[in-house]
Amino acid sequence: MAELDSTDAVILELLLDDARRSFREIAEEVDLSPPTVSNRVDRLRDLGVIRRFTVDVDRTKFADEDECLVEIDTRLAHAEDVFSQLQDVDGVEHVFYTVDSTVVVKAVLPPAELRSLLTDTLSDDQIEDYHVSSILGSSWQPQLGTDDLTIECTICGKTISGDGQKVEVDSGDLYHVCCSSCVEKIIEQYESLKQAADE
Structure with missing residues (x-):
């Protein structure tokens, strides 16, 4: 499912606060099992919402x-x-x-x-x-900052409803799009870039 819910928002907030937090700790906060939390985090990564887990160095x-x-x-x-x-x-x-x-x-x-x-x-x-x-000092406080957790189509920018469509290109990159015509467009774009690179 490409749509995010309030549980996804809480998981994101908890990870923003401390990305080292265990799935067990998160599961207790959101009243789910650790494997379910793991699946949700994997889905957020697949959707590109979570790009990486990193360290904030002072x-x-x-x-x-x-x-x-x-x-x-x-x-x-x-x-x-x-x-x-x-x-x-x-x-x-x-x-x-x-x-x-x-x-x-x-x-x-x-x-x-x-x-x-x-x-x-x-x-x-x-x-x-x-x-x-x-820079004499800095503070980095990433926040979710929105109540609107809709995912936009990579191609046309429309909101993806339901499961949307997924397309994986030869490079292994996974894209989430709203419809089959956007799937075709992303494949065409990838093939065009691949041909240009081969020339």
Whole structure:
């Protein structure tokens, strides 16, 4: 089932609070069995709602850590490329892409490597301007933040009702879509990308 319910919301809140919480502890909170909680978490992962389980490191505890925010005003045509390019750079912890084509990066890099991030990773024609700020402290409090837990179709953006449709492409990626025509579209897109990569 692609639709989420209030139990899914509670499970998500509990995992946001402490991702190391056991399924047994969660089961007690939501009045389900641990295997049922495990199945629900697996389903949330399959749906892409839970991307990964991670650790929030307090960088202020380490000596010689240079934590900074970099605001990059990109040229409109290059904003998405800049966002994509910065995601896999060592030392970049978070990348945000805003509606006004600004890309904000949280990085842990020495000043020389920060300059390299801007000059070697990106080209002058992608950037209009940038501003670097040193971080003195930070707090990361992820929250569910919505009562509307509907899942959108990967292709058309419509709400997936009931079970929706699932399609797994050759790469192993699993997509949840609303209908059979969106299944066809995602297969066509995948095949088109695969052919382009093979050429």
